[in-house]
Amino acid sequence: xxxxxxxxxxxxxxxxxxxxxxxxxxxxxxxxxxxxxxxxxxxxxxxxxxxxxxxxxxxxxxxxxxxxxxxxxxxxxxxxxxxxxxxxxxxxxxxxxxxxxxxxxxxxxxxxxxxxxxxxxxxxxxxxxxxxxxxxxxxxxxxxxxxxxxxxxxx
Numbered sequence: 001x002x003x004x005x006x007x008x009x010x011x012x013x014x015x016x017x018x019x020x021x022x023x024x025x026x027x028x029x030x031x032x033x034x035x036x037x038x039x040x041x042x043x044x045x046x047x048x049x050x051x052x053x054x055x056x057x058x059x060x061x062x063x064x065x066x067x068x069x070x071x072x073x074x075x076x077x078x079x080x081x082x083x084x085x086x087x088x089x090x091x092x093x094x095x096x097x098x099x100x101x102x103x104x105x106x107x108x109x110x111x112x113x114x115x116x117x118x119x120x121x122x123x124x125x126x127x128x129x130x131x132x133x134x135x136x137x138x139x140x141x142x143x144x145x146x147x148x149x150x151x152x153x154x155x
Contacts, residue, residue: 008149010155014144020047021136028129034115035080038107044068046075046106046118053091058084060095066106068113075106079119120122 008103046066052060063076085091098104098118109115 003138006151010144010148014141014148015138017140021133021140024129024133024136026133028126028131028133031080032122032126035120035126037109038117040106040121041117041120042110043105043107046104046127048098048102048104050072050101051095053088053095058086058088058091060085060091062098062102062118064096064098064106064118066108066116070107071113073114073116075108075114075116075118077117077125078079079117079139080121081123081128083125094127113154 002086044066046064049065050062053060060078061076062078063074065072085094104118106116106118107120
């Protein structure tokens with residue numbers, strides 16, 4: 001790499017690290033906020049329409065219907081922060097908990113009834129995204145800044 005491009009490259013790394021940290025922190029924090037809010041959401045009875053393990057993944061996709069104020073809604077969130085399970089076997093076991101036709105308790109946002117989940121609160125996996133964002137911001141950014149300052153002193 002030419003010496004003229006090194007400072008630009010360093011600033012690019014700093015910008016990417018900062019942007020990724022902010023994005024992960026914001027998205028993860030948003031999900032975490034809703035997960036904790038869901039613990040006080042009202043519930044209603046619903047029905048599992050379909051459940052499947054997505055091909056080639058460890059993700060469970062379940063669709064359920066529920067009714068609030070005489071309006072029918074469709075949801076697909078089992079729990080906040082549940083993205084992928086450790087193995088296809090774990091995903092099949094999880095999917096077996098929600099067979100089609102099974103009645104379920106659906107927790108829904110008190111005002112935005114279309115926002116729902118079958119399990120309230122935060123899963124341990126939900127903390128990974130905001131923690132990664134915080135790590136990128138509070139570890140990666142200062143380290144990148146120190147590297148930039150050291151490079152400037154060498155000139």
